Amino acid sequence: xxxxxxxxxxxxxxxxxxxxxxxAYLLSTKSSMTSDSSGxxxxxxxxxxxxxxxxxxxxxxxxxxxxxxxxxxxxxxxQVRDPRATHNCWAYxxxxxxxSSDDGEPSGTAGKPMLSAICSSGxxxxxxxxxxxxxxxxxxxxxxxRAYGGVTSDCLKTASTCLFKSKVKQKSFxxxxxxxxxxx
Numbered sequence: 783x784x785x786x787x788x789x790x791x792x793x794x795x796x797x798x799x800x801x802x803x804x805x806a807y808l809l810s811t812k813s814s815m816t817s818d819s820s821g822x823x824x825x826x827x828x829x830x831x832x833x834x835x836x837x838x839x840x841x842x843x844x845x846x847x848x849x850x851x852x853x854x855x856x857x858x859x860x861q862v863r864d865p866r867a868t869h870n871c872w873a874y875x876x877x878x879x880x881x882s883s884d885d886g887e888p889s890g891t892a893g894k895p896m897l898s899a900i901c902s903s904g905x906x907x908x909x910x911x912x913x914x915x916x917x918x919x920x921x922x923x924x925x926x927x928r929a930y931g932g933v934t935s936d937c938l939k940t941a942s943t944c945l946f947k948s949k950v951k952q953k954s955f956x957x958x959x960x961x962x963x964x965x966x
């Protein structure tokens with residue numbers, strides 16, 4: 783006889799993350815973020831965080847992680863995506879570049895609210911993937927917007943953040959010879 787023991791949602795997500803995301807990913811992301819040459823500072827999350835919420839019998843699992851580029855966002859998505867889930871919606875922001883996907887949800891009900899939550903948090907170089915397991919009750923467009931935006935916002939609030947500053951110093955010089963040539 784097989785007996786299943788109840789496992790908390792948090793430990794389930796932690797096991798899921800340990801199994802799916804290698805530690806080398808975080809190291810490569812952090813090293814590429816510190817070599818920023820744009821001369822700007824930005825705030826991002828320190829490590830991968832997750833949050834699980836049940837809304838009207840649907841299970842929403844938000845997983846947020848630091849990224850450095852579109853390529854690292856695609857890598858993060860491929861490692862976190864669950865093919866058994868009903869929807870794997872995502873959004874990310876890297877500087878001025880941002881993208882999102884509703885992954886089969888009605889247009890504008892998942893990716894855009896997630897991206898809005900990322901932008902309003904003031905974070906940069908971050909990606910959030912929300913995995914949804916449908917529970918049998920339709921939420922409607924307003925309910926989906928609140929669910930995806932709320933889960934993303936709550937997940938980002940639980941994350942510890944860090945400020946990255948570029949170490950590139952800008953030097954400028956002025957050539958006086960050109961002015962003297964004009965005056966002569």
